[in-house]
Amino acid sequence: MKHFPTRRAILGTASAVTLLALTACGGNVGGGAAAGNSSKYPSGPVTLTVGQAAGGSTDLIARALAEGATKTLGSPMPVVNKPGANGALATKEVAGKTADGQELVLLTASLITITPLAVSADEAVNIDDLDIIAGLSQDDYVLVASQQSGFKSFEDVTNAGRNVTFGTTGVGTGSQLAQTVLFKQASVKGTDVPFDSGKPALTAVLGNQVELATIQLGEAMPQIEAGKVSPLLVFSEERNSFLPDVPSAKEAGYDVPVAQYRAVAAPKGTPQEVKDKLLASFQDTFKTDAYKEFNKKNLLTPKELSGEEVVTEWKGYAEKYKELVEKYDISLGGNK
Amino acid sequence: MDFLNPVINGFSVVLEPMNLLYCLVGVVIGMLIGVLPGLGPAATIAILLPLTYGVEPVTAIIMLAGIFYGAQYGGTITSVLLRLPGEASSVVTVFDGYQMARQGKAGTALGLAAIGSFIGGTAAIIGLTFLAPLVAGFALDFGPPEYSALAMLGILLVATISGGSKAKALIAASVGLLLATVGRDIFTGESRFTFGSIQLADGIDFVPIAMGIFGLGEILYNLEERHRAAKAPSKVSNVWPSKAELKHASGAIGRGSVLGFFLGILPGGGATIASMASYAMEKKRAKQPERFGKGAPEGVAGPETANNAAATSSFIPLLTLGIPANATMALMFGALLIQGVTPGPQLVEQEPELFWGVVNSMYIGNILLLIMSLPLVGIFVRILRVRAAILAPITALITLLGAYTINNSMFDVTLVVVFGVVGYLMKKFGFEPGPLVLAFVLGELLESSLRRSLLVFDGDPTGFFTRPISATLLAVFVLVALMPGIRSAMAKRKGTTAASASAGDGTNNDGANNIKEKV
Numbered sequence: 001m002k003h004f005p006t007r008r009a010i011l012g013t014a015s016a017v018t019l020l021a022l023t024a025c026g027g028n029v030g031g032g033a034a035a036g037n038s039s040k041y042p043s044g045p046v047t048l049t050v051g052q053a054a055g056g057s058t059d060l061i062a063r064a065l066a067e068g069a070t071k072t073l074g075s076p077m078p079v080v081n082k083p084g085a086n087g088a089l090a091t092k093e094v095a096g097k098t099a100d101g102q103e104l105v106l107l108t109a110s111l112i113t114i115t116p117l118a119v120s121a122d123e124a125v126n127i128d129d130l131d132i133i134a135g136l137s138q139d140d141y142v143l144v145a146s147q148q149s150g151f152k153s154f155e156d157v158t159n160a161g162r163n164v165t166f167g168t169t170g171v172g173t174g175s176q177l178a179q180t181v182l183f184k185q186a187s188v189k190g191t192d193v194p195f196d197s198g199k200p201a202l203t204a205v206l207g208n209q210v211e212l213a214t215i216q217l218g219e220a221m222p223q224i225e226a227g228k229v230s231p232l233l234v235f236s237e238e239r240n241s242f243l244p245d246v247p248s249a250k251e252a253g254y255d256v257p258v259a260q261y262r263a264v265a266a267p268k269g270t271p272q273e274v275k276d277k278l279l280a281s282f283q284d285t286f287k288t289d290a291y292k293e294f295n296k297k298n299l300l301t302p303k304e305l306s307g308e309e310v311v312t313e314w315k316g317y318a319e320k321y322k323e324l325v326e327k328y329d330i331s332l333g334g335n336k
Numbered sequence: 337m338d339f340l341n342p343v344i345n346g347f348s349v350v351l352e353p354m355n356l357l358y359c360l361v362g363v364v365i366g367m368l369i370g371v372l373p374g375l376g377p378a379a380t381i382a383i384l385l386p387l388t389y390g391v392e393p394v395t396a397i398i399m400l401a402g403i404f405y406g407a408q409y410g411g412t413i414t415s416v417l418l419r420l421p422g423e424a425s426s427v428v429t430v431f432d433g434y435q436m437a438r439q440g441k442a443g444t445a446l447g448l449a450a451i452g453s454f455i456g457g458t459a460a461i462i463g464l465t466f467l468a469p470l471v472a473g474f475a476l477d478f479g480p481p482e483y484s485a486l487a488m489l490g491i492l493l494v495a496t497i498s499g500g501s502k503a504k505a506l507i508a509a510s511v512g513l514l515l516a517t518v519g520r521d522i523f524t525g526e527s528r529f530t531f532g533s534i535q536l537a538d539g540i541d542f543v544p545i546a547m548g549i550f551g552l553g554e555i556l557y558n559l560e561e562r563h564r565a566a567k568a569p570s571k572v573s574n575v576w577p578s579k580a581e582l583k584h585a586s587g588a589i590g591r592g593s594v595l596g597f598f599l600g601i602l603p604g605g606g607a608t609i610a611s612m613a614s615y616a617m618e619k620k621r622a623k624q625p626e627r628f629g630k631g632a633p634e635g636v637a638g639p640e641t642a643n644n645a646a647a648t649s650s651f652i653p654l655l656t657l658g659i660p661a662n663a664t665m666a667l668m669f670g671a672l673l674i675q676g677v678t679p680g681p682q683l684v685e686q687e688p689e690l691f692w693g694v695v696n697s698m699y700i701g702n703i704l705l706l707i708m709s710l711p712l713v714g715i716f717v718r719i720l721r722v723r724a725a726i727l728a729p730i731t732a733l734i735t736l737l738g739a740y741t742i743n744n745s746m747f748d749v750t751l752v753v754v755f756g757v758v759g760y761l762m763k764k765f766g767f768e769p770g771p772l773v774l775a776f777v778l779g780e781l782l783e784s785s786l787r788r789s790l791l792v793f794d795g796d797p798t799g800f801f802t803r804p805i806s807a808t809l810l811a812v813f814v815l816v817a818l819m820p821g822i823r824s825a826m827a828k829r830k831g832t833t834a835a836s837a838s839a840g841d842g843t844n845n846d847g848a849n850n851i852k853e854k855v
Contacts, residue, residue, distance in 0.1 A: 089534055123537060165791070170522060194523055207475075
């Protein structure tokens, strides 16, 4: 019995040393690939992390993109879901990884442009901590009204002359920003009722628990087509091609361009060659019929920008939204 | 007959080979853990939750449901043969079942229990088939005010009906409510009790809590419990009861089906309470109550029917309203959420295949159980020989691995360990974990619905009484809250005459108190 601990200790040390040596080796190989010859990229599976739960629209986009890029990049691209804090959790985690292009994150614009208006600074994500590879698509918000409300156009709402209730998809979302700004601009008095996501907000409109709600087009479309809710406005700058008869907020005379945009990002400092290679493979994916069909089916408008364009545009929106909420004295956080 | 179309389509879902396979796997696992006195269905479902992540939602729920009602069958076997209830819901079966076994009628007892379970289960599924669409018809009338009232009623019932100490149940429920407040306030974006941790920004996830408290906590607690060594089971012969015996028990089976069905629907109700209520009822109704405890067949048939009927009918509030009636249903709720399905009034209409697939799988599952339970009794009893020292580490490992896979998060694993310790301590000090977990689930619903309602009502709380459904629910809430007071007042007035009448109840309550409730 007395020998036992000693023997175990020796064994333990030996295995620990072996393990250390092995990992050190692995580290060298990995490090070499990242720093040196980037023509060897990708040096294994490229992980695409999604900050939203599986099955949501962001997740679906990630999977459609990964499926195409697996072929064009010649390396598997597994999608990993790490939901939490509107995607801030996943984004911050990927931002802290080695900048070798093996770890990517699917970034939503609202996290950069709107969420910082509602949460404390340490929960917010800064776009400068990331290298944006490519912009993907635009997902429009539509303002819908319940049947019992009797609203058929936004003019009906402005003419109603009473307090209206409106559902949002949550605090710090585009849905909340778009509606609060719109109602201020149109001098409509409204009560903001936040829901957890688009689905319960839509259900509340269907049951007339709230009169209005702003939700993503893909979620609202089946009920719009069934005639159970009336679309009043889209918040994109131009009309949405899937809803050609519905005016945009801009046409109606309101300055509130809000939509959800998505892009792929890598940790800051990713080598230019790696970024170029990724961008090329994504652009090849954009051209495939399968990916185009996916966008169409999910009512997404392609917005396939370069990384620099995405940064400029999103920063512009962040600036604009900040001005808007300050101008109209809107607090996305502690409202009421 | 339009309404029957989705029902029939549901059968085609069940009959897909994959779903049939998972149904079989579910009921076999259910029977196994039913036999094992350590693990209950809630713990098992908690442990297996992450494994269902990769399969289709309908397949996953079919399997998990199979575990739940399968355990009701399994628990009977050890109650009858070894005087060792495998499940809390089979505790009352011990009283007469074991006596029957000693009289050489073990086969008859098991046969009656299996037939009763089958009838009770099937009756409850038929009830579910007709009642669920009815409730779902009101789907769009269920807004925030209705949900607030429902959640309040649910929490009250859970805290007051569940077995054991009321005060402790209320404490556990309060802790559950408190835990539900952690995370970002969804109305103001303010962080609450997150201590600056971004991991807690969305609040604590339900699944790690359930896996910790039910799964790991249960495993730890069982390590400490010393189980009696399994004795050689009595010989089992003539499993099929005679015609006379069947006729004798048919009344008990009929009453058990109805009683179990209604007690299962009640929030806070479920299989355990149904079995006890049925035993008490049979004893009260019997012409010779002294036969009970000495091998009365009704004492086995009634409770076994009722517990299975209740296990099935407790799916009704979950699938139609999104309100879990008991701890196991709270786990089903978690399983559905993992799959991206939000249970609620919309489920029947939006996901008819899922809804009817799950409901109809229960017919198949019950038939499978009836076929399996009798011939395989010997094999299941042998499982008892597996030592806890082997079983516990394996289950603990599966739990922790599973916790990681859901969100790929080490933080969740830490949460499971923390709540595992919490669950263990709760059991040790006699706190039921059920109220905590249910209050946690309902707490989120209560807070958000209540605040949403008040926004819609413009801050006027009387608004709740202007809507028929929420007004009714609140009236029931008040009634239930005042019930103990009314009861004691009535008991006082009745005076001495009541004393003799309640003697039957008294013995039953003793039985309930002696049971270490297992979920």
